[in-house]
Amino acid sequence: MTTTTDLSLPAGFGSATFRAFTDSRREPEWLAERRQLAFAQYLQKLDLPLSQEEWKRVDLRTFKPNQFALRGKTVRTAAQVTTLMHERANFAGAVTHLDGSCSTVKLDESLANRGVLFGNLAELLVTHREVLEPHFARAVRPETDRFSAWHAAYCTGGTVLYVPRNVEIDQPLYSLIGLSEPNAADFSHTLVILEDGASATLLEETSSVNPDAAGLHVGAVELIVGKGAQLRYVQLQNWNQHTWHFAHQTGLVAADASLQWTVGGIGARVAHIHQDVKLQGRGANAEVNGAIFATDRQLLSYFTQQTHQAENTHSDLLYKDVLRDQARVVWRGMIRVDRVAQKTDGYQRNDSLLLSPDCRADAIPGLEIEADDVRCTHGATAGRVDDEQIFYCMCRGLSRYEAMHMIVEGFFHGVYDRIAIDAVRDTLSEAVKNKLGIGL
Amino acid sequence: MNSVLKIENLCVAVDDKPILKGVNLEVRQGEIHALMGPNGSGKSTLAYALMGHPKYELIEGSITIDGVEISELEPDARARMGLFLAFQYPVTIPGVKVADFLRHAVSNVRNPERKEGEGLIPMKDFRKELRSRMDELGMDHEFARRYLNEGFSGGEKKRMEILQLAMLRPKFAILDETDSGLDSDAVRFVSEAVSRLAGPDMAIIIITHHERLLEFNKPQLTHVMLAGRIVEQGDASLAHELHDKGYVGVRERHPAEAAEEAEPATAVVA
Numbered sequence: 148m149t150t151t152t153d154l155s156l157p158a159g160f161g162s163a164t165f166r167a168f169t170d171s172r173r174e175p176e177w178l179a180e181r182r183q184l185a186f187a188q189y190l191q192k193l194d195l196p197l198s199q200e201e202w203k204r205v206d207l208r209t210f211k212p213n214q215f216a217l218r219g220k221t222v223r224t225a226a227q228v229t230t231l232m233h234e235r236a237n238f239a240g241a242v243t244h245l246d247g248s249c250s251t252v253k254l255d256e257s258l259a260n261r262g263v264l265f266g267n268l269a270e271l272l273v274t275h276r277e278v279l280e281p282h283f284a285r286a287v288r289p290e291t292d293r294f295s296a297w298h299a300a301y302c303t304g305g306t307v308l309y310v311p312r313n314v315e316i317d318q319p320l321y322s323l324i325g326l327s328e329p330n331a332a333d334f335s336h337t338l339v340i341l342e343d344g345a346s347a348t349l350l351e352e353t354s355s356v357n358p359d360a361a362g363l364h365v366g367a368v369e370l371i372v373g374k375g376a377q378l379r380y381v382q383l384q385n386w387n388q389h390t391w392h393f394a395h396q397t398g399l400v401a402a403d404a405s406l407q408w409t410v411g412g413i414g415a416r417v418a419h420i421h422q423d424v425k426l427q428g429r430g431a432n433a434e435v436n437g438a439i440f441a442t443d444r445q446l447l448s449y450f451t452q453q454t455h456q457a458e459n460t461h462s463d464l465l466y467k468d469v470l471r472d473q474a475r476v477v478w479r480g481m482i483r484v485d486r487v488a489q490k491t492d493g494y495q496r497n498d499s500l501l502l503s504p505d506c507r508a509d510a511i512p513g514l515e516i517e518a519d520d521v522r523c524t525h526g527a528t529a530g531r532v533d534d535e536q537i538f539y540c541m542c543r544g545l546s547r548y549e550a551m552h553m554i555v556e557g558f559f560h561g562v563y564d565r566i567a568i569d570a571v572r573d574t575l576s577e578a579v580k581n582k583l584g585i586g587l
Numbered sequence: 588m589n590s591v592l593k594i595e596n597l598c599v600a601v602d603d604k605p606i607l608k609g610v611n612l613e614v615r616q617g618e619i620h621a622l623m624g625p626n627g628s629g630k631s632t633l634a635y636a637l638m639g640h641p642k643y644e645l646i647e648g649s650i651t652i653d654g655v656e657i658s659e660l661e662p663d664a665r666a667r668m669g670l671f672l673a674f675q676y677p678v679t680i681p682g683v684k685v686a687d688f689l690r691h692a693v694s695n696v697r698n699p700e701r702k703e704g705e706g707l708i709p710m711k712d713f714r715k716e717l718r719s720r721m722d723e724l725g726m727d728h729e730f731a732r733r734y735l736n737e738g739f740s741g742g743e744k745k746r747m748e749i750l751q752l753a754m755l756r757p758k759f760a761i762l763d764e765t766d767s768g769l770d771s772d773a774v775r776f777v778s779e780a781v782s783r784l785a786g787p788d789m790a791i792i793i794i795t796h797h798e799r800l801l802e803f804n805k806p807q808l809t810h811v812m813l814a815g816r817i818v819e820q821g822d823a824s825l826a827h828e829l830h831d832k833g834y835v836g837v838r839e840r841h842p843a844e845a846a847e848e849a850e851p852a853t854a855v856v857a
């Protein structure tokens with residue numbers, strides 16, 4: 148493997164670090180050139196302000212990038228990472244990464260024989276350039292903003308899944324992104340490509356080995372769903388509460404294809420996810436689910452866009468968030484409908500449940516519609532757990548903790564009911580339960 | 588041995604406003620009591636105070652079960668000791684399925700030492716039991732899969748309370764106007780279900796403004812509340828009389844309490 152050499156890089160992410168980093172990777176020319184370009188863009192963007200609209204509610208004043216560094220191979224193994232998902236299903240394949248290096252790759256032989264690629268992006272980009280290059284950095288463009296450029300400059304690898312035309316994978320695949328060493332940075336990139344008529348399910352989770360180690364994730368997710376293909380993708384963000392998480396995540400959905408995309412937000416100190424779904428072909432369909440549970444002083448921010456670029460496309464987004472302590476959740480949603488996208492059916496909704504007086508949820512839905520024959524609706528609600536509900540449950544013998552748990556689980560049910568994968572439901576449910584235990 | 592619930596000189600305030608002003612009541616397992624009184628006299632307050640609602644502050648007095656003081660206990664501990672309240676206004680818990688909720692409730696009440704995460708009663712036995720209790724109440728099994736009280740009609744919510752009573756089989760059950768808002772068929776179902784449940788192991792305190800439930804479940808004792816006190820006690824005929832004639836006579840016999848009524852019902856009617 149190419150990325151497991153020991154790194155000792157200068158602090159920060161400036162030119163000296165970048166040079167040392169690229170020297171250590173010994174990549175083919177075409178990849179190195181991409182990096183150079185992205186790094187130049189990063190330096191340029193560093194001096195430019197971030198989009199007000201997207202970032203004004205995210206406080207970055209305490210974010211010190213130079214505190215973090217890319218590590219080489221860690222002494223730990225992925226087996227030491229606490230996972231919530233891995234044991235819950237029989238996976239057809241699994242890829243794990245730790246501190247930016249790929250640790251393990253497994254794939255059922257029968258799938259490999261049918262041309263499925265599943266493994267470390269850094270490696271497969273080199274060995275299967277002709278298949279992957281046309282898609283790599285196509286959905287998430289490095290020049291988008293500071294974070295996308297930063298990611299593209301320092302991208303270490305990540306999980307890649309390629310499913311050839313008409314190949315249907317019934318069993319889910321698994322991907323783990325772990326952080327272990329203190330102040331380690333992860334620049335992983337998830338790339339999923341389903342050719343026309345293919346189908347697959349990828350369950351991905353992030354996790355910290357050390358509950359107290361600060362960490363940084365500057366990531367990207369690209370989901371490319373070909374004509375008539377069906378992808379279910381889940382990413383459970385479950386870092387410890389000392390991790391900064393920034394990600395650009397984009398799904399491109401072709402004609403008659405469908406994407407079910409579920410986001411779980413549990414961990415991180417500050418997270419900001421820019422999530423784009425682009426419905427590019429007639430009849431494309433996307434369902435976006437979010438289950439978010441923020442506690443303590445966490446700030447979890449989501450900037451979601453559902454862009455309808457073709458006729459008869461359908462998108463349906465439901466984010467549900469629960470907040471406690473001084474936590475804050477921001478959801479800024481936008482449905483965009485291009486002029487050509489007649490008969491669009493777009494929906495977005497965010498529900499927040501507030502468990503404490505000091506938490507805060509901001510939900511700002513928005514519509515930008517250029518076509519005239521469309522149906523687009525949005526909604527947002529925020530409510531508190533009612534003491535009367537707790538009392539009622541306790542009158543039936545449930546402890547306060549159990550009552551709270553029941554009510555929170557009940558609140559998330561609207562999202563769980565849409566996710567027809569038991570392993571995901573159980574994982575989210577378990578994550579919620581673990582978290583409810585803290586500070587009660 | 589018959590358990591005894593004993594309420595002595597119970598004084599309860601809400602937001603510093605005294606509501607109950609010295610209630611005395613003794614109920615034995617196996618007995619049926621009727622608790623009557625005009626609107627606002629404190630019947631529901633007594634029920635909430637017995638269950639330990641945090642807003643209802645105990646100022647004075649005691650509540651004991653077989654001599655054990657329970658007034659400092661959390662509501663779930665009281666439920667596990669065998670107290671049950673069928674709410675006048677049941678609460679909705681969105682997203683929580685009736686069956687899941689009840690399975691937890693039943694597991695805790697039948698195994699009072701159970702901690703969260705420990706075993707629940709076996710699914711198969713539970714389902715079977717739940718179905719037969721639903722049949723007895725004339726409830727569609729579909730209700731078990733619905734979210735607790737979400738979108739339930741008023742009458743369906745009341746029936747859900749009695750279903751919970753039937754599953755939890757407490758030692759002391761308080762039914763707070765369980766018969767109001769029910770159509771006449773539903774009142775019959777509920778009344779019959781309650782009379783089937785009543786027996787040597789359960790005491791029932793029936794709070795009501797109607798007679799039907801009491802016809803099926805004849806009280807040994809009727810208590811009449813006025814302005815936060817129990818001012819009269821009698822047998823089943825007292826309940827009958829109050830139903831026929833209203834509370835005018837009670838107010839005349841207890842002018843001091845009548846004067847203390849917050850908003851006498853008579854004044855509200857006009």
Ligand SMILES: Nc1ncnc2c1ncn2[C@@H]1O[C@H](COP(=O)(O)OP(=O)(O)OP(=O)(O)O)[C@@H](O)[C@H]1O
Nearest residue numbers: 601606624625626627628629630631632633642849
């Ligand atoms: N949570 C509360 N906040 C403020 N006042 C309350 C509260 N609960 C009860 N009270 C007051 O206490 C008094 C007794 O109310 P309670 O509900 O116990 O009456 P009730 O006998 O059950 O009447 P009804 O027959 O109408 O159900 C009323 O004046 C009521 O307004």
Ligand SMILES: [Mg+2]
Nearest residue numbers: 630631632675
């Ligand atoms: Mg009442």
